[in-house]
Amino acid sequence: MIDLNKIHQLPTILSNQIAAGEVVERPASVVKELVENSIDADSTEIDVTVENAGLKLIKVVDDGNGIESSQVQTAFLRHATSKIAEQRDLFRVRTLGFRGEALPSISSVANVKMKTSTGDIGTQVEYKGGKLVAQGASESRKGTTVEVASLFYNTPARLKYLSSPNTELAKISDIINRLALSHPEIAFSFISNGRELLRTSGRGDLMQVLGAIYGVKTISKMAPIKGKDLDIQVNGYVSLPELTRSSRNYISLILNGRFIRNYPLTKAVIAGYGSKLMIGRFPIAVITINADPALIDVNVHPTKQEVRISDEPMIGKLISDAIYEMLRDKQLIPDATRDFKKPFNAEPHSFNVSTADQVQTNPPLFDVSSAPSADLNQPKVTPVVVKTRADLKSASVAEFDQLLQNEPSGVPVFESAASSVIEAESTAELQPADNPKPQQSELITQTGFPDLTYVGQIHGTYLVAENADNMYLVDQHAAQERINYEYYRKQIGEVSDDQQKLLVPIVLDYATSDFLLINDHLDLLNQLGIHLEQFGQNSFIVREHPMWFKAGQEADTIKEMIDWILFDHKISVAAFREKTAIMMSCKRAIKANHHLDSLQAKALLRRLPECENPYNCPHGRPVLVKFSNADIEKMFKRIQDPHHTDEEIV
Numbered sequence: 001m002i003d004l005n006k007i008h009q010l011p012t013i014l015s016n017q018i019a020a021g022e023v024v025e026r027p028a029s030v031v032k033e034l035v036e037n038s039i040d041a042d043s044t045e046i047d048v049t050v051e052n053a054g055l056k057l058i059k060v061v062d063d064g065n066g067i068e069s070s071q072v073q074t075a076f077l078r079h080a081t082s083k084i085a086e087q088r089d090l091f092r093v094r095t096l097g098f099r100g101e102a103l104p105s106i107s108s109v110a111n112v113k114m115k116t117s118t119g120d121i122g123t124q125v126e127y128k129g130g131k132l133v134a135q136g137a138s139e140s141r142k143g144t145t146v147e148v149a150s151l152f153y154n155t156p157a158r159l160k161y162l163s164s165p166n167t168e169l170a171k172i173s174d175i176i177n178r179l180a181l182s183h184p185e186i187a188f189s190f191i192s193n194g195r196e197l198l199r200t201s202g203r204g205d206l207m208q209v210l211g212a213i214y215g216v217k218t219i220s221k222m223a224p225i226k227g228k229d230l231d232i233q234v235n236g237y238v239s240l241p242e243l244t245r246s247s248r249n250y251i252s253l254i255l256n257g258r259f260i261r262n263y264p265l266t267k268a269v270i271a272g273y274g275s276k277l278m279i280g281r282f283p284i285a286v287i288t289i290n291a292d293p294a295l296i297d298v299n300v301h302p303t304k305q306e307v308r309i310s311d312e313p314m315i316g317k318l319i320s321d322a323i324y325e326m327l328r329d330k331q332l333i334p335d336a337t338r339d340f341k342k343p344f345n346a347e348p349h350s351f352n353v354s355t356a357d358q359v360q361t362n363p364p365l366f367d368v369s370s371a372p373s374a375d376l377n378q379p380k381v382t383p384v385v386v387k388t389r390a391d392l393k394s395a396s397v398a399e400f401d402q403l404l405q406n407e408p409s410g411v412p413v414f415e416s417a418a419s420s421v422i423e424a425e426s427t428a429e430l431q432p433a434d435n436p437k438p439q440q441s442e443l444i445t446q447t448g449f450p451d452l453t454y455v456g457q458i459h460g461t462y463l464v465a466e467n468a469d470n471m472y473l474v475d476q477h478a479a480q481e482r483i484n485y486e487y488y489r490k491q492i493g494e495v496s497d498d499q500q501k502l503l504v505p506i507v508l509d510y511a512t513s514d515f516l517l518i519n520d521h522l523d524l525l526n527q528l529g530i531h532l533e534q535f536g537q538n539s540f541i542v543r544e545h546p547m548w549f550k551a552g553q554e555a556d557t558i559k560e561m562i563d564w565i566l567f568d569h570k571i572s573v574a575a576f577r578e579k580t581a582i583m584m585s586c587k588r589a590i591k592a593n594h595h596l597d598s599l600q601a602k603a604l605l606r607r608l609p610e611c612e613n614p615y616n617c618p619h620g621r622p623v624l625v626k627f628s629n630a631d632i633e634k635m636f637k638r639i640q641d642p643h644h645t646d647e648e649i650v
Contacts, residue, residue, distance in 0.1 A: 024105050026162060027054025027151060028171035033102035034146050035179055038062035039257075040095045041144065044202060045187045048176060052193070053168040055151050055159075063143040066118040072125050073132065078104045094293055096258055104130070109158070110151045116144040129154050166520035173197060173513040177213050178259040181252055181286050184209045190512075197512045197538075210237060210286065215509035215538070218243065218284065225287075227322035231295070232311065234318045236287040238326070241273060244281035246563035254288045255296065260307050265289075268316030272323025287319060449609040454602045460595040465605060465624075471632065474624040476596065476604060478617035483607050485618040499529065499544040506542040506555045507535060514566055515539075521565045530558055 024030055031048060038046045041064025051057040067075055074080050081100035106112060108130035115124045115138045122138035152158040162168060169192055180188045180200050187202025200209050211219045221243040227234035236254075251269050253260050269285050270277065277283065297308040309315060452465035452472060463474040510518065515538040518525075522532060529546035545554050596604070608614045608623070615623055 024109060026171060027058060027168055028175045030054065030058050030106055030110075030148055030151065031060070031172050032175045032179070033106065034058070034060040034148070035176070036096035037102065038064055038144065039179070039183055039186065041065045043143070043186060045189075047189045047191075048172075049191045050169070050172060050193075053165040054148075054172055055162075055165075055168075056149065058148040058151070059145070061143070061145045066142055066144055067116040067123070068118055069121065069123040072114065072116060072123045073135075076103050076107055076125075076127060076132075080104075094256070106148060109155050110153065111149045113147040113149075114144065115139070117142055164520055166516045170513040170516040170520075173511075173516060177511060177513060178252055178254075180209050180213070181206065182254045182257050182259050182288075206237065206286065206288075213511050214284065215511075217509055222284065223326050225319075225322040225326050227318040229314065229318055231292045232315055232318060233290040234287060234315070234322055235290075236285065238269070238272075238287075238323055239284040241276040241283075241327070244277060244283055245566075246281065246560070247567045248282050250282065250284040252286045254286070255307060255309070256290060256293065258307075262307070262309070262312075264312055265316055265319060268319045269323065271316075272320040273327065274324065276327060289315060291315070449614050452605045452608075454598060454605055457596060457601060463596075463601050463605065469629060471627040471629075472624050473627075474605065474608075475617075475621070476594075476601075478621050478623045479604055479608055479614075481617045482611050482614060482623055483604075486611050498547045500547050500549070501544050502542065502554070506558065508532075508540045508542065508555075508559065508562070510538050510540075512538055517566055518562060524565070525561070528561070530561060 024033075027050070031050070031054065035046060035048065038060060041062060043062035043064035045063050047059075047061040049057070049059040049061075077100075079100040103112075107127040111129075112127045113124070114126075115122060117123070117138065117140050119142040120140060122140050124134075124136050124138035125132065126134040152162075163171075172192075173190065176188060176190045176198060180186075180198065184200070184206045185202060185204040186200075188198060188200045189196065190198040198212060200212050207219060207222075210222065218239075219237075222237045222239050224237055225235070248266055248270075251266050253262055253265050253269075255262075265287075269287065270282065273283065291309070291311070295310045450467050450470065450472070452467060452474075455464040455466055455471075457463055457476075458473070461476060463476055463479075465472045465474055518532065518540070519534075525532060530542070531544065532540040532542060535541035542554075542558060545558065549557050617623060
C-alpha cells in the first residue's frame with residue numbers, strides 16, 4: 001500500500017497512460033505517430049488501413065529500415081529513441097519524431113502487434129495494456145508492420161468524448177493528407193473498411209498529390225510560388241482568388257517536412273493576396289519551407305505541430321512576396337463569355353408560396369443584376385397620363401403595364417413599386433376588404449420608424465431622406481439586405497418541397513476528409529432541400545435544387561452552404577437556415593455605386609418600415625443614421641455655444 005502523503009515514483013504503465021493523454025488524443029494521433037515513425041525510417045511506401053474509424057484496428061505497413069531484434073523491446077520504453085543522442089541534438093532536429101513517447105503511450109491504451117525486420121530474420125512482439133505478452137520470430141521482409149487494436153479499451157472515459165465515426169475518420173484522413181503533401185516522394189495509400197480513400201504515386205510531384213486529394217478541377221486553379229533568401233527557401237502552390245474556402249484549414253504550412261500550425265505565417269499567406277480575397281474567404285495553399293534546423297525549436301508541444309521560428313517575420317515576408325509576384329502576372333479578370341453560355345431567362349424569378357405567405361412576407365424589392373439603361377432600338381412608347389382613379393382601368397394603362405412586364409431589361413421593382421406610386425390614393429379600392437394591407441402610417445407607429453421622404457442619392461450608395469425634424473442617410477445595400485433577409489427567412493423556414501430540375505447536373509469534388517464530414521450531415525442538407533448523391537470517389541452530384549435559389553448562382557449557393565457544414569460541424573437546422581437567409585439576402589441586395597432612380601429609391605424607403613427590425617442589416621450594421629436640425633445648425637454655426645471671453649466679461 002502506497003502512502004499518498006509521501007512522494008513516490010509512478011509505475012511505468014501508469015506514467016505511460018498519463019503521457020498518452022498528451023500524445024494519443026484520438027485515433028488520428030495514433031496514425032500520425034506511426035506514420036511519422038515510418039517516414040523517419042526512410043520508407044518509400046506507406047500503407048495505412050483502419051477499421052471502424054481506427055477504434056477497432058489501425059494498421060501501418062512500411063518498407064523502411066526496420067528495427068533490429070535486440071532493440072524491439074527497447075523501442076517500447078519511454079523516452080527511448082534513435083533520433084537524438086545528446087542535448088545539442090535537440091536544437092538541430094531533422095526527423096519528425098525524437099521524444100520517444102509514441103510507442104509506449106500507444107501500447108498502454110491499446111493492443112499492439114509489431115512485425116519488423118532489417119532484411120534478416122524478423123521479430124514479432126505483442127503488447128497489451130503496456131505489458132509484453134508475446135515475442136517471437138517473423139518473416140524477413142524489410143520494413144515494419146504495426147497493428148493497433150481495441151484503442152482506449154482500458155480508458156473508457158476517452159472513448160466517451162470521441163466524435164462520430166465519420167468525424168474521427170475525417171481527422172485521420174486530414175492527417176494522412178497533410179503527411180502526403182509534406183512528403184510527395186513517398187507513395188501513400190489509405191484504406192478504410194475496405195474502401196481506398198487516397199493513393200499517391202510517390203514520384204515527388206506535389207501537384208500530383210494535390211490532385212489526388214483535392215481533385216483535378218481544383219489544381220487547375222492553382223499556381224506555383226517560389227521564394228528564397230539566405231538559408232530559407234519557400235515553394236508551393238496556392239489557389240487563384242476565384243478559388244476560396246470559408247476557413248483557414250485549407251492552408252498547409254510544411255516546415256522541413258513537418259506540417260505545422262503557425263498563425264503569423266498563415267496571415268502572411270492571406271496578406272499576399274492583398275484585397276483580391278473576399279472578406280471571410282481563404283485560399284487553398286500548400287507552402288513548403290526549408291530552413292536551417294538551428295532556427296527552429298520543435299520541442300514546444302508533444303504533438304510537435306507548434307514550433308518556434310527565430311526568423312519568422314522574414315519567412316512571412318518571403319511567402320507574401322512570392323504570392324504577390326505570382327498574382328501580379330496572372331489575368332484575374334473573370335471570363336465574361338461564361339455568362340453568355342447560360343440560357344437567359346427573361347421571366348422574373350418567382351417563389352412558390354401560398355397566398356397567406358404573400359400577405360405576411362414581401363418579395364425582394366428588385367434584382368440588381370442589371371441596371372435600367374436606355375436602348376436606342378426600343379420602340380417609342382406613348383406617355384400614359386393618369387388624372388383620376390377611373391383612368392387606372394383604361395386600356396392604355398393596361399397596355400403600358402403589359403409592355404413593362406415583358407421588358408427583359410426592366411428592373412422588377414416596377415412590379416410592386418410602380419403601382420405603389422398610385423396605391424397611396426387607391427388602397428381601399430385595390431386591396432381586398434377581408435385582408436387589408438397596413439397603411440404606411442400604421443407601420444411607422446408599430447415600429448417607431450420615422451416617416452421618410454426621399455430627397456436624393458449620394459455616390460450611388462446612400463439615400464438622402466428627411467422628415468419634419470431630421471435628415472437621414474440610408475445605406476441602400478444594408479436596407480435592401482434587411483428587406484430581403486426577412487423574406488428569405490420566411491421562405492427557407494417553410495422549406496418548400498418544390499424543386500427545380502437541373503438540365504446539367506452539378507458535380508462537386510471534395511477532399512476525403514471533407515467528403516466524410518459532408519456524408520455525416522446529409523440529413524441536415526436534405527432538410528434544406530439540397531440532395532447530394534455520391535458520384536465517384538470523393539464527389540457528389542446535384543440533380544435539383546430548391547426553387548428559391550437565384551438563377552445562375554445554384555452551384556455557388558450549394559458550395560457555400562456546404563462550407564458552413566465543414567466549418568461548424570454541430571450547426572443546427574435553425575442556425576443553418578439563419579445563415580442561408582443572410583447569405584441570400586446579401587447576394588441579392590443592391591451593391592455600392594449602383595444608381596437608383598427616384599421610383600426605386602422611394603419603393604425601398606416604403607418597404608423598410610415593414611420589417612421587424614428596420615434599423616440594422618442581418619450582419620448588425622446600421623441601416624441609417626440621423627442628423628437632427630440642431631446638429632445641422634451647429635455644423636453651420638447657426639447655433640453658438642454660450643461661452644464668453646474674459647474681455648467680454650470685463
